[in-house]
Amino acid sequence: MQDFHHDRARALLKNAEELFDKESVQAAVSRMADSLNDRFGDPSKQEFPLVLGVMGGAVVFTGNILPQLTFPLEFDYIHVSRYGDEDQGGKVVWKVVPRPTVSGRTVIVLDDILDEGETLAHVKERLLEMGAKEVIIAVFCDKDIGKSKPVKADLVGITIPNRFVVGFGMDAYGYWRNLPGLWALNPDDLSTR
Ligand code: 5GP
Ligand code: MG
Numbered sequence: 275m276q277d278f279h280h281d282r283a284r285a286l287l288k289n290a291e292e293l294f295d296k297e298s299v300q301a302a303v304s305r306m307a308d309s310l311n312d313r314f315g316d317p318s319k320q321e322f323p324l325v326l327g328v329m330g331g332a333v334v335f336t337g338n339i340l341p342q343l344t345f346p347l348e349f350d351y352i353h354v355s356r357y358g359d360e361d362q363g364g365k366v367v368w369k370v371v372p373r374p375t376v377s378g379r380t381v382i383v384l385d386d387i388l389d390e391g392e393t394l395a396h397v398k399e400r401l402l403e404m405g406a407k408e409v410i411i412a413v414f415c416d417k418d419i420g421k422s423k424p425v426k427a428d429l430v431g432i433t434i435p436n437r438f439v440v441g442f443g444m445d446a447y448g449y450w451r452n453l454p455g456l457w458a459l460n461p462d463d464l465s466t467r
């Protein structure tokens with residue numbers, strides 16, 4: 275069993291293409307942090323945003339960007355998943371909802387990737403319903419899918435082509451969240467997805 279997993283994981287990566295190396299990924303995270311620090315760094319505004327990391331894909335992005343943010347903030351995570359027929363938009367299910375107060379606050383949502391945008395559109399809508407003053411969507415990757423999305427990211431690290439990527443928190447079948455760069459899988463390896 276163990277060997278099967280090991281071989282499968284290795285085979286996926288063997289056929290994959292590295293789109294962005296560790297250095298480009300880290301540079302993109304730092305640019306995003308700079309931009310948030312510019313926006314929230316003014317002490318006279320006394321802002322105290324709520325930062326929400328969307329588990330599990332955003333765990334690595336979140337862990338990399340948080341120590342680069344220099345303003346007071348409160349952090350928590352949320353967990354949402356999309357189930358059902360992906361082509362029909364799927365159904366977004368909340369496994370963990372925000373515990374701190376959302377009402378009246380600026381909320382910064384950190385996520386790994388904006389693909390079709392259904393997940394983040396739903397998250398943004400729900401946070402606004404909970405009374406958020408403003409919802410800022412910060413995604414590490416924005417996938418160029420060649421059509422408009424139901425939600426727009428306010429801050430993007432890297433724009434990627436319309437390929438299935440792994441690394442920097444993103445997985446295929448649970449594998450390779452631990453890669454420091456971004457890799458696009460070979461489409462042949464996704465046929466049974
Ligand atoms: P959306 O609702 O935007 O289509 O789906 C977003 C979620 O799907 C992401 O948060 C991520 O979990 C997953 N996803 C979308 N594209 C990719 C991809 O290229 N690679 C991986 N590993 N996950 C993806
Ligand atoms: Mg996700």
Ligand code: MG
Nearest residue numbers: 331444445446
């Ligand atoms: Mg996944």
